[in-house]
Amino acid sequence: xxxxxxxxxxxxxxxxxxxxxxxxxxxxxxxxxxxxxxxxxxxxxxxxxxxxxxxxxxxxxxxxxxxxxxxxxxxxxxxxxxxxxxxxxxxxxxxxxxxxxxxxxxxxxxxxxxxxxxxxxxxxxxxxxxxx
Numbered sequence: 176x177x178x179x180x181x182x183x184x185x186x187x188x189x190x191x192x193x194x195x196x197x198x199x200x201x202x203x204x205x206x207x208x209x210x211x212x213x214x215x216x217x218x219x220x221x222x223x224x225x226x227x228x229x230x231x232x233x234x235x236x237x238x239x240x241x242x243x244x245x246x247x248x249x250x251x252x253x254x255x256x257x258x259x260x261x262x263x264x265x266x267x268x269x270x271x272x273x274x275x276x277x278x279x280x281x282x283x284x285x286x287x288x289x290x291x292x293x294x295x296x297x298x299x300x301x302x303x304x305x306x307x
Contacts, residue, residue: 257285261285
């Protein structure tokens with residue numbers, strides 16, 4: 176059983192700050208990180224948000240690939256990636272087919288989210304700067 180940290184780290188290149196897919200992927204795989212939903216005074220529902228802190232770090236494509244590769248080697252770390260193909264197709268089945276047919280070394284990654292014990296995450300991303 177994995178031990179989840181109190182402060183995960185995520186890496187997003189600048190052009191992917193708008194994307195919430197890696198965050199949602201982590202929440203789907205580790206539902207305990209999402210807090211309860213809320214209703215406002217008008218009765219409108221608002222979905223729960225991840226209660227863990229999140230640092231957005233800067234990295235180019237090569238850095239994202241390297242972090243992803245190293246993180247996959249650590250069984251205590253959850254890795255959720257965003258291949259470029261995810262933004263090139265509109266139908267999820269097409270995305271699955273394109274990823275299935277591509278060799279891993281040919282995939283380009285726009286973002287990666289890593290969640291795990293703080294020491295393991297710090298070893299992966301400790302030298303990367305915050306995105307400002």
